[in-house]
Amino acid sequence: MKHTYEYPRAALTVDCVVFGFDSGAAGLQVLLIRRGLVPFKDHWALPGGFVRVEETLDDAARRELEEETGLKDLFLEQLYTFGTVNRDPRERVVSVAYYALTKPADHTTAASTDAAEARWFPVTDIPPLAFDHAEIFAAALTRLRGKLTYQPVGFELLPPKFTLTQLQRLYESVLGTDIDKRNFRKKVLSYDLLIPLKEQHREGAHRPAQLFRFDPVKYERLKKKGFLFEL
Amino acid sequence: MKHTYEYPRAALTVDCVVFGFDSGAAGLQVLLIRRGLVPFKDHWALPGGFVRVEETLDDAARRELEEETGLKDLFLEQLYTFGTVNRDPRERVVSVAYYALTKPADHTTAASTDAAEARWFPVTDIPPLAFDHAEIFAAALTRLRGKLTYQPVGFELLPPKFTLTQLQRLYESVLGTDIDKRNFRKKVLSYDLLIPLKEQHREGAHRPAQLFRFDPVKYERLKKKGFLFEL
DNA sequence: AAGTGATGTGTATTATTCACACGAAGTCAA
């Protein structure tokens, strides 16, 4: 108790909406933690925590994410800053929200030091959330939808090798629409962004699918330039 | 000096990038103030200031804007939060940046209580700015460009009655490109967003121009829905 | 050998984008 200021100050936190994609049935998912402390003890919430005075906002987001979920090195981008006066029942807290993209399979989502528990939920079926986290989540999903239509982000959500059908499922799952298979393939291939591999993906009693990977150079270029994906 | 916390806290500020559009030669402009206090005394800077503990971020932005520039009731939207550690030489300051749209002619930009001076600058020619305000400004301009292409925002920048040429100049000035007159008119009229008035705009020794106004209902609807303006 | 199930492919139709030039309507000055 030794930091004193002339005027009262809000506490500053970061909160992260982590999206993952499961090519199987689950589709697009979000990572939530169960709170171990009051307020909202035992409620589900977005991972996050206080910003330290000597770290940037991005650093704080990455640090909290790793502490609470074990995830690191993921795509992370600032979303919006939430600053209504009574977001937190304890005191004035302003939260800088981030959203992140990753592959659920990639890292173990289990063991976390701070939070009691971390779990993936399908975005179509999330539990009630602490604070105004439902609002933050909704904003993140809207942003992700927007992003997907004008920048390639599939790379962050898919494994290194994937089939066109998986990529299509990703788009359908995020955008919440059905997409025509032939038109989808025509379009994504026209970007000259995907490199076909010699390998094929075998699964089930049916024709195996061609595997692709992203061309990292063109991927980055397109991410900067944007493209406008409408189907 | 009576507010004490267990951990050190960053100070929270808002900064506003106010855009105005002058149908004349000046084009797109930004409103800057000359700082009356150290640090960066007498440098140009974005209007802004500290967030009070009992006001929302939006409220803080509007309050500071009015205090420093006299502007109120303008279109205002959160842009991004800047939180690198040494943005401010004095101490850790995190700033929530906003951008705003208005008509320079609308309000008197003169008399301000806090800031020594407030002035419009063409966006193509702004002076060196205090802190990381140049970066904030650049982000705002990028955002405005993006916004213009997928939402109608002209309403906020143009007078109630305007000609198609003025609207086109606005787009050209923000996007930094030339646009074909016929294609532009075809496109904007196709949105069924503009209502032709019985009046005409006379100026100079040439054919007078038809005046239009926005249809407020359709304008709001399109602002929600978005449209995608590419020319 | 026949059945199953996801993969992979092409074309015709329609809408959108883009490039492009000139008469019309006023003002002003001779």
Next chain:
DNA sequence: TTGACTTCGTGTGAATAATACACATCACTT
């Protein structure tokens, strides 16, 4: 009044992109 000047306002054709749509292929299973 006439002509010069300047911005306003308009249409078409070519090229490109978007959409709708159906069936043979391949590997595995029984």
